[in-house]
Amino acid sequence: MRKLRKNNTGYDIKQCFVGSEGTLGIVTGAVLRLAPLPIRRATGWLKLAMGAPLAELLTLVRRESTDLLTMFEFMTARSIALASEAMTNPPSVGAGAGGTVLAELTSSSRHLDLDGLMEAVLAEAIESGWIEDAFLAQSGSQRSAMWEVRETIPEGEKRRNGSVKHDISVPLSSIQRFLDLAGSQVRSYDADLELSVHGHVGDGNLHYNVLVPPGVDRIEFTKRIESGLSLQLYDTAAALGGTFSAEHGVGRFKRHLLERYGDVGRIAAMRRIKTAFDPADIMNAGAMVRPLGNGSAS
Missing domain, CATH: 3.30.70.2740 (Alpha-Beta Plaits)
Structure with a gap:
């Protein structure tokens, strides 16, 4: 509950709770750092060329917009079609041969020309051959329609049989x-x-x-x-240096994947931390790892 920006006086215990999935305890309070509410947005629908280098495109947008880039979402044509089938009034935006990126710049400043910046970045990407075509939302309703496509993809998959x-x-x-x-x-x-x-x-x-x-x-x-x-x-x-779970977690159903792909030393350290916080294994028992001496290797 400390409000200090810097505090190098030992272990940062609260970081142990990041990614712990409730296996170490329950967070009952937190100090939040507030940021100004964004009042301006520039939202672009980028129709990618076949084989467009996503990493290079992202680097270009980040280089030119710095911290103003808040969203960079990739979608294939099939995902967009599934979402459109589940929507009442889908926008007629479509996808490029390499899919689509939904990119958004946001700012709390009243003085920055985000649309002009986005247009300049898109022009450079088109010149590089990475983008077939691009659309810039001209209103809040157009922006919402673009985002509805992205957010409806899971529903589209579900309606199609999962x-x-x-x-x-x-x-x-x-x-x-x-x-x-x-x-x-x-x-x-x-x-x-x-x-x-x-x-x-x-x-x-x-x-x-x-x-x-x-x-x-x-x-x-x-x-x-x-x-x-x-x-x-x-x-x-x-x-490739990646992992099987970016944001969904491990829980109980993916513990075997943690055992298969997890670093042995890291898993051992996790078990020791679990033992220190919850030796009786009462916090989300059975999820992720068990404390030492609990009968399981994980």
């Missing part, structure tokens, strides 16, 4: 490499499978989802994919 979700995280420099390798793995596994790929590329996070074929039992299909193809995808992510 998907087997993979919450992949890889270094930014390896995103395109992962997409290329994973695409080959899926085609080799079953060329008829369809994908819905979208995610927070600015954070190196891809939701690499395999669509359940129509008329196929979702549970049985999920079991088959998770015992085979999923491990191939996770192996690829790990080989």
Whole structure:
């Protein structure tokens, strides 16, 4: 509960709770740092050319806009189509041959020309051949319609019969490499499978989802994919310096993946921390790791 910006007086204990999924205790209070409310936004719909380098495009936008870039979301054409099918009034924005990026600049300043900055960045990206075409939201309603497409993708997948979700995280420099390798793995596994790929590329996070074929039992299909193809995808992510869970966590169902891909020394340290905070294993018992002497190796 300290409000100090700098405090180098020992271990920063509160950081132990980051990513702990409730296994170490319950947060009952926190000190928040407030920021000015953004009053201006520039939202761009970028139709990517085939093979457009996502990492380089992100670097360009960040270089020119610095901290003003707050969103950089990637979507494939299939993901956009699924969302559009689930929407009452989908916008007619479409996707490029390489998919789409939804990028947004925000600021609390009344003096910055965000639209002009976004237009200049998009012009440079088009000149580089990375973008086929781009649209800049001209109103709040247009911006909302663009964001509704992104936010409706999970509902679109659900309406189509669901998907087997993979919450992949890889270094930014390896995103395109992962997409290329994973695409080959899926085609080799079953060329008829369809994908819905979208995610927070600015954070190196891809939701690499395999669509359940129509008329196929979702549970049985999920079991088959998770015992085979999923491990191939996770192996690829790990080989590129990534991981199997960017934001969904480990919980109980993915403990075997933590054992498979986690560093042995790190897992041992996690168990020691768990023992120090919760030796009786009463905080979200059985999730992620167990304390030492609890009968399990994880």
